[in-house]
Amino acid sequence: MMELPHDRPIATPEPADLGVIVEACQRGDREMQRELFERCREPVYRLAARMVGPEDAADVSQQVFLRVFQGLKSFAGRSRFMTWLYRVTTNECLQALRRNRRRPADSLSFDPVDHRQSPVDALPDKDLLEAALARIDPDLRSVFLLREVEDLSYARIAEVLQVAEGTVASRLSRARHQLQITLRTMGWDG
Numbered sequence: 001m002m003e004l005p006h007d008r009p010i011a012t013p014e015p016a017d018l019g020v021i022v023e024a025c026q027r028g029d030r031e032m033q034r035e036l037f038e039r040c041r042e043p044v045y046r047l048a049a050r051m052v053g054p055e056d057a058a059d060v061s062q063q064v065f066l067r068v069f070q071g072l073k074s075f076a077g078r079s080r081f082m083t084w085l086y087r088v089t090t091n092e093c094l095q096a097l098r099r100n101r102r103r104p105a106d107s108l109s110f111d112p113v114d115h116r117q118s119p120v121d122a123l124p125d126k127d128l129l130e131a132a133l134a135r136i137d138p139d140l141r142s143v144f145l146l147r148e149v150e151d152l153s154y155a156r157i158a159e160v161l162q163v164a165e166g167t168v169a170s171r172l173s174r175a176r177h178q179l180q181i182t183l184r185t186m187g188w189d190g
Contacts, residue, residue, distance in 0.1 A: 022081050025072050037065060043082075043150065044089050050130075050145050051093035051138065056100065064092045079159050086150070086160040090142050097138045132182040140175035147172055 018039065024032035044064050049057035067088050075084060133141055146152045146160060147168075154172075158165045 018081055019077075022072070022075065022077075025069075026075070033069060036068075040082075040085055041065070044085065047086065047089050047145060047150065048093055050133065050149065051090070051142060052096045052100070053134070056096055060089075060092050060096050063096075064089050067092065080156075083156055083159045086146065086152070086156075087162065090146070090160060093142065094138055128183060128186060128188055129179070132179050132186060132188075135182050136175060136178040140171055140178060143168060143171040144175040144179070 018036075021032050021036050021039070025036050041061065045057055045061045048060040048064070052060050064085075068085065071088075075081070133144065136144075142161070143157060146157045147154075152160065154165045154168045157168045161168070163171075
């Protein structure tokens with residue numbers, strides 16, 4: 001099981017530093033592979049926890065890093081590394097959800113690793129929102145989380161999900177609409 005630090009703030013890697021680390025990893029530098037894992041494990045786990053639930057997030061995160069290190073030599077740098085990493089993470093989460101359709105993700109009673117205040121955390125009914133998120137379509141959930149929690153632009157989300165920006169906007173609108181309906185059926189009166 002993956003060990004995650006809960007007591008230090010997330011540092012967003014500088015793109016130049018991350019590029020150097022990725023290049024070293026592509027050459028097989030084991031120390032830089034460890035550094036890449038250390039720098040990127042928190043955003044991967046955070047997204048996985050919200051997509052598949054905390055009970056499966058560590059397993060999915062490990063699978064993500066297995067895929068990343070297996071596919072790193074073929075990473076050509078046509079997109080930013082974090083964009084590629086979010087794509088791998090989202091794909092692994094969606095695959096895990098397909099495998100585990102029998103059990104939906106539970107709401108989170110804690111923020112798994114991110115100590116920044118996200119828009120979701122600022123809500124007084126955070127638990128209700130987390131439960132509602134677990135009930136909406138996973139493709140819509142991924143767009144919502146990438147935008148509202150990870151704060152990616154429409155362009156970056158389009159790159160991550162390999163869809164048009166208009167599709168991102170449409171899915172985000174549908175996600176927000178589904179969330180409103182789901183929240184109201186769950187008793188939210190906001």
